[in-house]
Amino acid sequence: MAENAPDRLVRLLGLLAFLGRDDVVDAGYASWRLDELAERFEVTPRRILQDINLLFVAGLPGHGPEDLIDFDLDEEDGYVALREPHGMARPLRLSTREAVALVAALRTLAAGLDPELQPREAAEVASTLAVLTRAAGAAASTAALVDVDLGAAAPVAVRAALVRALTDGRRLRLRYVSASDVVSERDVDPVRLATEDSHGYLVAFCLREQAGRSFRVDRILEATVLEDPASPHPELTDAPTFRPAPGDGAVLATLALASPARWIAESVPVEAVRELSDGAFEIDLVVRDTGWFVRLVLEEAENVLAISPAELHAAVTSAAAAALEAYDG
Template sequence: MAERADDRLVRLLGIVAYLDGAGTVGLEELARRFGVTAERIREDIDALWVTGTPGYMPDDLIDFDAFSLEEGLVTLVQGRGLTRPLRLGTREAVALVAALRAMRTTPAVRADADRTAVVVSALDKLTAATGEAAAAVDVRLGRDEDERTLAVLTRALADGRRVRLRYVDAADTTSEREVDPLRLLTQAEATYLVGWCYRAADRRTFRVDRILSADLLDRPVAAHTVDAEVDPLAQVVADAGPSAPRARLHLASAARWVAEEVPVEDVTDLPDGSFEVTLRVTNPAWLRRLLLTNAPDVLAVTPAEVAADVAAAARAALDAYAAPPR
């Protein structure tokens, strides 16, 4: 499955920092620590081996012990400054203070005591180090979500209790659902509730601003074999619903950004560098625009009716250009 570039970057930096403190680490152990395969760790090391500081000569690059790697051990030889403590200027520190103060007001942070403690601890340290410059920074994120709804969801998460929701989806269809909350998070300027929906009998992600009402129930949440840490926009959201049709897109390598930025269900990499993605068609006009604006990189589309719809839209656009002006 394709991996988001920012996720890999975080892991690459984490590998260097971890090895600097841990010394020599077994390849399998390193893979378990970062939640990937040993083969992926080898690919990461190959990438880091050609990464460094300007000049990019051998002495400017991050280096590992090649002989140890052949024995299944990973040893960092040269970190090229990535392991040095970070020094922030006043402007950088103030920017971080602003970001942390904004983060502290989000429902995802307020709903998790441990997360709140981490943010507050980091904020206190930065504020003390920055001094008077930080005192002038006050950031509050504007939200359209009902505060009562957020309070109910936060309480449900803290107490491990089920909630009853009245929810309206993108098709303006209202439904009632009983949900075991898993977590609250904020992404792309919207707040989401990730939970186990008993109506769908599966994990679902709900936009909080689409929740018409939320009631706390006296039933404890059950144990579900789902990953609450999955990015909600990388899965099928509740707006799509189980009846929304799927489309399969075969795209050229140049359109790789689609796999990283569009909420797709799965990604299949192909030997020639192209790839296929499956997504829910919750908005045909949006999919039509996506395919038309990236037409040179679209190799195939299924099902046939989706391809026909896009082709008809393309013909209509061409016909509009060919028609004589009135």
């Protein structure tokens, strides 16, 4: 799956912040191995090297040699150290307005996290919020005036069943409503709970599909803990939280797109990305909701080069024709 640009940006900034820490700098140049950094940032050493090579050509306006971020890099032995960060490794300084906005956002996020379902995330948000609130001082009280509704959470009985099944290693029977408003019942082996894009997900092995699936917790209508023990599925322990797969009404689509539509590969979960000529590219993605796919394609209609399979091509063509007819009318 293609890496999202925001994810890489966070890692790039994290690399600078980590290598610029006083305790790291005091250890001397070339004090960190690429494979050690890769382990810390949960990527490959090759990806870390690509990040450093990108940072080598980043810096202050002017972009002359003296304006660029500089490293000591020994590719042969696999060592790197930050020599000149140009201020990028300094602790972040927030204005009062920025601090208030961040406190408000963290309070809203904390209210939407369930400590039972998401203990690590809830603890991290609470710790960050406490530090930032102390730093913001009296200004932090202004954030209490901001109220953001993130939507309804899962019923208490559902959350309790998920926690019990995971704790006891038991199988679950779910009654689940999909994004297309289709209700289904299925038995699953729960693996873990995770958070992504402000939603809680149950990552599990679906016995009906014989494959890993992610279920949004707030779409689980009922959850019943069964007597059967859950089978282990270690392959799902580190699997992406949301990775749709063909089956259960889903279709594997292929889109060929011109370069300006690159954001789709960076924002939508995709199975594969293939580069074409002249900056064009091709992606494979799993489509569970045809209406969603049609809207996505029409949003970048001028940059769409090809669509398959035929049924999705027909759905997009039909929607476009209907829109033109309505416009002409």
